[in-house]
Amino acid sequence: MVQATTTHTNHRGSASQHNSASGGMNRQRAIQTVQGREPVKSSIDYTKTSVTEVFGTNVFSRQTMRTLLPRTVYKALVRCLDQGESLEPHLADVVANAMKDWAIARGATHFTHWFHPMTGLTAEKHDSFLVSSGEEGAILEFSGKNLIQGEPDASSFPSGGIRSTFEARGYTGWDPTSPAFIMESINGKTLCIPTVFCAYSGHALDKKTPLLRSIDAVNKQGTRLLKNLGNKTAKRVICTVGPEQEYFLIDESFYHLRPDLINCGRALFGAKPPKGQEMEDHYWGSIRERVLSFMMDTESELYKLGVPVKTRHNEVAPAQFEVAPVFESSNIATDHNMVLMEVFKKTAQKHGFRCLFHEKPFSGVNGSGKHNNWSLADDEGNNLLEPGSTPTENKQFIVFLTAVIRAVNKYGALLRASIATAANDHRLGANEAPPAIMSIYLGDRLSAVVDSIITGKADPGNSLKTLQTGVSNLPELFRDDSDRNRTSPFAFTGNKFEFRAVGSSQSIGWPNTILNTMAAESLDYLSTQIEAGVKAGKDLNTVVTEVVKTTLTENQRVLFNGDNYSRDWHEEAARRGLPNLRNTVEALPVLVAPETQELFEKYRVLSKDELHSRSNVMLEGYCKTINIEALMTIQIGATMILPAALEYQSKLANTIVQTKNAVSGLDLGPQEKYLREVVERTNKLKTSLEQLDAISREADDSDSDVLHHASFYQSKVIPAITAVRTVADELETMVDDSLWPLPKFREMLYIY
Numbered sequence: 074m075v076q077a078t079t080t081h082t083n084h085r086g087s088a089s090q091h092n093s094a095s096g097g098m099n100r101q102r103a104i105q106t107v108q109g110r111e112p113v114k115s116s117i118d119y120t121k122t123s124v125t126e127v128f129g130t131n132v133f134s135r136q137t138m139r140t141l142l143p144r145t146v147y148k149a150l151v152r153c154l155d156q157g158e159s160l161e162p163h164l165a166d167v168v169a170n171a172m173k174d175w176a177i178a179r180g181a182t183h184f185t186h187w188f189h190p191m192t193g194l195t196a197e198k199h200d201s202f203l204v205s206s207g208e209e210g211a212i213l214e215f216s217g218k219n220l221i222q223g224e225p226d227a228s229s230f231p232s233g234g235i236r237s238t239f240e241a242r243g244y245t246g247w248d249p250t251s252p253a254f255i256m257e258s259i260n261g262k263t264l265c266i267p268t269v270f271c272a273y274s275g276h277a278l279d280k281k282t283p284l285l286r287s288i289d290a291v292n293k294q295g296t297r298l299l300k301n302l303g304n305k306t307a308k309r310v311i312c313t314v315g316p317e318q319e320y321f322l323i324d325e326s327f328y329h330l331r332p333d334l335i336n337c338g339r340a341l342f343g344a345k346p347p348k349g350q351e352m353e354d355h356y357w358g359s360i361r362e363r364v365l366s367f368m369m370d371t372e373s374e375l376y377k378l379g380v381p382v383k384t385r386h387n388e389v390a391p392a393q394f395e396v397a398p399v400f401e402s403s404n405i406a407t408d409h410n411m412v413l414m415e416v417f418k419k420t421a422q423k424h425g426f427r428c429l430f431h432e433k434p435f436s437g438v439n440g441s442g443k444h445n446n447w448s449l450a451d452d453e454g455n456n457l458l459e460p461g462s463t464p465t466e467n468k469q470f471i472v473f474l475t476a477v478i479r480a481v482n483k484y485g486a487l488l489r490a491s492i493a494t495a496a497n498d499h500r501l502g503a504n505e506a507p508p509a510i511m512s513i514y515l516g517d518r519l520s521a522v523v524d525s526i527i528t529g530k531a532d533p534g535n536s537l538k539t540l541q542t543g544v545s546n547l548p549e550l551f552r553d554d555s556d557r558n559r560t561s562p563f564a565f566t567g568n569k570f571e572f573r574a575v576g577s578s579q580s581i582g583w584p585n586t587i588l589n590t591m592a593a594e595s596l597d598y599l600s601t602q603i604e605a606g607v608k609a610g611k612d613l614n615t616v617v618t619e620v621v622k623t624t625l626t627e628n629q630r631v632l633f634n635g636d637n638y639s640r641d642w643h644e645e646a647a648r649r650g651l652p653n654l655r656n657t658v659e660a661l662p663v664l665v666a667p668e669t670q671e672l673f674e675k676y677r678v679l680s681k682d683e684l685h686s687r688s689n690v691m692l693e694g695y696c697k698t699i700n701i702e703a704l705m706t707i708q709i710g711a712t713m714i715l716p717a718a719l720e721y722q723s724k725l726a727n728t729i730v731q732t733k734n735a736v737s738g739l740d741l742g743p744q745e746k747y748l749r750e751v752v753e754r755t756n757k758l759k760t761s762l763e764q765l766d767a768i769s770r771e772a773d774d775s776d777s778d779v780l781h782h783a784s785f786y787q788s789k790v791i792p793a794i795t796a797v798r799t800v801a802d803e804l805e806t807m808v809d810d811s812l813w814p815l816p817k818f819r820e821m822l823y824i825y
């Protein structure tokens with residue numbers, strides 16, 4: 074039965090007595106709170122300080138090191154950064170000391186090794202610089218050893234089984250290629266040192282170690298291929314990445330009334346708002362003052378941390394936004410994206426918002442992704458995927474393009490696995506994000522180039538270069554070589570590829586590890602072919618033409634310029650034999666397939682054990698995520714929605730009885746029918762909650778292997794969650810608004 078009175082703690086933290094009609098009252102109070110909010114000022118005034126003065130002030134950058142380190146030490150460090158040499162311990166002491174003095178001068182009291190465990194988040198344990206007090210007073214110290222190595226207990230981080238076979242000890246190790254930085258907090262500052270994280274056995278337990286190894290693999294194979302093509306100057310090949318980040322902002326007063334947002338990052342209940350995104354009025358719309366203040370504040374914080382954020386705009390869904398940085402080398406881009414998410418979450422709270430990075434916080438409107446723009450460059454900064462004005466004659470470009478096409482064709486399933494999470498499943502394949510079928514969009518211009526290579530016919534070249542706007546006094550507008558294709562998971566966008574299927578909450582470390590490893594294998598393959606041809610006495614040009622032609626012919630099935638959302642494409646892709654792995658459970662097994670193990674072992678990115686461990690962590694993560702959502706669905710369903718429905722039902726029943734008593738002989742048929750409809754749904758809510766409860770207990774009890782377990786969650790638990798939600802969402806549109814406890818989508822997505 075419905076309790077007449079409940080005691081609970083409201084979002085301000087004070088206990089309040091109220092009757093059960095307060096569901097709606099809490100929502101009204103939240104709306105009033107939003108109305109009272111003002112934009113919050115950031116700490117930097119750009120009329121007094123310029124961006125160039127602010128940028129990187131909290132980074133122990135090369136520039137800073139050059140001024141603070143003795144010349145010989147600085148030079149050794151640069152060799153370490155640029156040529157992969159390791160730094161001698163006594164030099165590390167010097168670097169550590171300079172880093173400490175710099176950090177302390179800027180107000181830091183603590184330091185932390187900052188790493189990326191397989192939780193997908195970052196981890197930090199702070200230590201002060203204080204080593205002794207006593208008679209001499211406080212002494213602050215930070216040695217080379219403190220800088221180079223830390224020893225966190227690995228036993229509470231996900232290891233996917235590696236730990237049970239080895240020891241619980243874990244190590245963090247300094248990554249000098251990603252600069253240390255200072256994180257500011259209201260009462261102090263902390264020096265953060267980017268590190269890798271591995272087990273006692275040396276097995277990687279983080280997202281950075283394999284990424285660094287994959288960067289190495291691309292460097293080796295990329296420079297070898299460049300050399301084979303006659304490039305005499307390039308010494309290194311690096312992977313460049315610019316991740317565009319989508320997110321939602323929700324006012325904190327609504328957020329606190331949604332246990333699902335708090336615990337699961339997404340709304341497990343909620344009817345589609347009458348107005349969704351169909352008016353197309355939010356995308357690039359003018360940015361509301363409160364949101365713009367938030368964005369500007371995040372930018373100031375990120376500038377200080379040397380994160381080159383560049384673009385800000387409203388996204389497609391209401392209350393959805395995007396930020397994009399200038400691209401950087403993929404290791405730093407990955408660290409910076411993690412820092413960015415952290416700064417966004419923190420700054421949002423300062424502004425009375427909550428920042429949601431979940432892939433699908435609100436069903437019925439678009440979810441969020443992270444477009445991973447990816448390319449390769451040499452150490453002189455030349456983009457190897459830059460076609461130039463005559464791509465057909467640009468041999469180097471054609472060869473590198475061919476390598477990527479082959480990689481995506483050969484390892485499409487692996488690329489798919491790199492973005493497989495419970496959260497991203499809500500988005501992939503829906504009409505907002507590319508489907509789970511991995512294909513490449515090249516655009517008309519490049520497709521013509523590829524066709525001409527395959528068929529041997531002449532390239533038709535550029536036809537139209539300027540845009541005909543039909544307005545005579547406008548300056549001439551130039552047209553890009555390719556149009557955009559928003560439906561392709563992997564699109565060539567002029568001089569880079571855009572991997573659009575990456576999830577918004579994901580660390581980009583893993584997708585880039587896979588992308589780099591796949592690419593390294595293809596670069597290796599092409600080099601081997603070219604070297605063999607040259608060795609057989611053929612001239613380089615002939616060999617390259619032949620190798621490119623054969624490789625493109627063999628891998629052209631992955632190229633698709635059309636609408637990836639269409640049913641036709643799904644059929645066509647099946648005919649071409651391209652995998653369509655629709656959910657995480659279908660997508661992850663490829664990680665432990667023999668050809669994957671061979672690939673990762675060959676380029677020393679991940680050992681067989683490490684791959685298994687990762688696969689386990691991901692499958693376990695999938696099960697845990699769905700389990701939490703099931704439990705939360707049951708709690709909200711049983712303790713918030715069912716009581717509201719029952720109360721409404723009782724209100725209707727009482728009204729009908731009272732009316733009948735007051736006036737005899739009235740026809741109350743329509744009202745009785747309505748009551749019956751409410752009762753029907755309330756019954757259905759109760760039974761579907763019971764079913765979900767039974768099924769999730771069954772899932773919990775099963776001790777089958779993790780893949781079967783995940784499969785049970787996918788095929789049984791998710792449908793049971795959906796059944797509860799469907800009927801609860803119907804009730805939302807029937808029950809008296811003043812009784813409804815959960816902030817509605819029409820409120821959360823519009824009132825801020």
Ligand code: ADP
Binds near residue numbers: 384399444
């Ligand atoms: P879109 O039009 O897809 O929204 P944006 O201009 O917002 O694109 O973002 C494109 C992203 O691609 C930026 O982060 C940009 O720095 C990045 N980018 C540009 N060139 C390269 C490159 N060579 N390698 C990697 N990323 C790049």
Ligand code: MG
Binds near residue numbers: 317444571
């Ligand atoms: Mg994009």
